[in-house]
Amino acid sequence: QLQLVESGGGLVQPGGSLRLACTATGGTLDRYYLGWFRQVPGKAREGVSCIGTRGRSTNYADSVKGRFTISRDDAKNTVYLQMNNLQSEDSGIYYCAADGPACFVAIGSTSDYMFWGQGIQVTVSS
Numbered sequence: 213q214l215q216l217v218e219s220g221g222g223l224v225q226p227g228g229s230l231r232l233a234c235t236a237t238g239g240t241l242d243r244y245y246l247g248w249f250r251q252v253p254g255k256a257r258e259g260v261s262c263i264g265t266r267g268r269s270t271n272y273a274d275s276v277k278g279r280f281t282i283s284r285d286d287a288k289n290t291v292y293l294q295m296n297n298l299q300s301e302d303s304g305i306y307y308c309a310a311d312g313p314a315c316f317v318a319i320g321s322t323s324d325y326m327f328w329g330q331g332i333q334v335t336v337s338s
């Protein structure tokens with residue numbers, strides 16, 4: 213059973229950067245479409261970004277385009293989310309997910325992904 217573990221979250225000031233990592237155990241990520249989602253209290257979990265196999269496609273939510281970059285290192289069984297120019301509205305719990313839909317079409321919804329990490333907190337505040 214594939215298990216995903218996120219790392220790299222924390223507290224950062226507005227305008228700052230964080231890099232999230234999600235590492236898999238119990239299987240390999242190379243054959244999966246991968247995604248990052250985030251959730252704030254009282255709101256549904258929303259898709260932030262996704263990446264296709266071998267990194268051949270990526271997709272981003274409009275709210276993060278130009279600021280966030282998703283990448284993957286299949287040799288390390290890890291997917292990353294580089295987040296720059298963070299704003300308060302980027303705060304939330306960030307989840308990585310695997311086995312999603314074709315990324316070049318759309319990030320997809322939570323029901324489209326099979327495997328999930330436990331989530332990690334990102335707080336953007338001065």
